[in-house]
Amino acid sequence: MKVSVIGLGYIGLPTAVILASRRVEVIGVDINQIAVDTINQGKIHFLESDLDILVQDVVKTKHLRATKQPEKADVFIVAVPTPLKGDHEPDISYIESVAKTIAPLLEKGNLVILESTSPVGTTEKMMNWLQERRPDLVFPEFGGDGATADISIAHCPERVLPGNVVRELVENDRIIGGVTIKCAEKARDLYKTFVQAECLITNCRTAELSKLIENSYRDVNIAFANELSL
Numbered sequence: 001m002k003v004s005v006i007g008l009g010y011i012g013l014p015t016a017v018i019l020a021s022r023r024v025e026v027i028g029v030d031i032n033q034i035a036v037d038t039i040n041q042g043k044i045h046f047l048e049s050d051l052d053i054l055v056q057d058v059v060k061t062k063h064l065r066a067t068k069q070p071e072k073a074d075v076f077i078v079a080v081p082t083p084l085k086g087d088h089e090p091d092i093s094y095i096e097s098v099a100k101t102i103a104p105l106l107e108k109g110n111l112v113i114l115e116s117t118s119p120v121g122t123t124e125k126m127m128n129w130l131q132e133r134r135p136d137l138v139f140p141e142f143g144g145d146g147a148t149a150d151i152s153i154a155h156c157p158e159r160v161l162p163g164n165v166v167r168e169l170v171e172n173d174r175i176i177g178g179v180t181i182k183c184a185e186k187a188r189d190l191y192k193t194f195v196q197a198e199c200l201i202t203n204c205r206t207a208e209l210s211k212l213i214e215n216s217y218r219d220v221n222i223a224f225a226n227e228l229s230l
Contacts, residue, residue, distance in 0.1 A: 002027065003190075004073035006098050008035050008066060011115060011158045012079035013044065014051055014165045018194045020058035027073060028066040039066040050166045072105045075190060078126070079115040079158070090119050099126050103133035108150040111186050115158050117211050123155040123204040127179060139179075142203070146180030154178040154187035155204040157211035173197045177207025 001024055005016035008030040020026040030036055038045045042056040058064040070076075080094040095116060102112070112130065114123050124142060130151070131139045140149040155177040160168040174191055176199050178184030188199045202210075 001025070001075065002073045003075040003077060004029060004070060004102075005077045005079060006030075006070060006102070007078065007080040007094075007116075008032075008039060009079065009081070010046065010048070010162060010165065011160070012077070013039070013055075014048065014160075014169055015077060015079060015115070015158075016064060017051060017054045017058055018166070018169050020063040021054055022193050023061075023063055024193065026058075026064045027071050028064060029068070029070050030066065031068060033068060036066040036068055039064070048165055049163055054166065070102050070105060072107065074109070075111045075113065076102050076105075077113045077115060082116045082118055082122075092118060092122055092125070095122065095126055096129055099129035100133065103130050106130065106134055106137060106151060108137065110150075111152040111154070111183075111190065113153075113187055113190075114155045117157060117215065118155070118208055120205050120208045120212070122208060123153060123177070124179065127153045140183055142179050142205075144180050146178075146182035149180070149182075152178070152180075152183040152186045153204070154183045155207045156187055156191065157207060159211070159214065170194055170196050174199045175202060175207045175210050176200065177202045177204040177210075179204050 004027045005012050006029045008028045016026045016028045035045045042059040044052045044055050078098050083091050085091040137150040139151050140146040159172050174195050176184045176188045184201045
């Protein structure tokens with residue numbers, strides 16, 4: 001199995017490294033040449049506990065390689081930023097850019113997973129962008145059985161705390177949301193290669209909403225504590 005992780009930031013790189021540590025062939029993709037060069041030297045371009053040791057190991061064994069250009073793979077994991085713009089509007093242009101870039105590389109049987117925190121419906125938008133550029137492939141329909149689909153699409157939001165990412169990627173429960181249940185099950189099989197906790201199967205819209213709720217819950221608690229401090 002060959003996995004392409006697109007976006008080698010605080011989530012993408014640890015995910016790529018954990019997969020590579022399970023002796024999966026991983027291609028890390030990032031537009032930042034400095035990040036690519038640093039990783040290929042077996043080093044990291046940001047601080048994260050224990051990550052540097054793992055990167056050094058998987059680069060040395062050639063299970064992880066970084067590049068600026070996406071390559072064909074069995075699985076594509078999208079972990080790019082989704083910042084806010086304007087009047088607190090989510091910017092999903094990075095996801096659209098990735099979809100346009102990997103569309104020509106897709107082959108029957110591929111799995112595409114979106115990990116970026118996104119508004120409800122973004123996973124399906126990503127799928128539509130792929131579908132527009134690959135009319136020769138059959139994509140799943142939300143709520144369908146996915147039996148005839150050539151490509152599987154899923155959303156699996158990250159749920160980790162910076163500073164403990166390596167441990168929490170393995171120990172935290174994961175929510176696996178597919179466009180169809182079949183898509184979710186295929187994504188679960190991938191995550192179970194390194195996740196020791198429970199992988200909860202649902203649809204992509206529920207998975208997207210669950211991450212937004214989790215972030216909002218944390219934000220409200222911090223804001224409440226700040227109000228009390230005043």
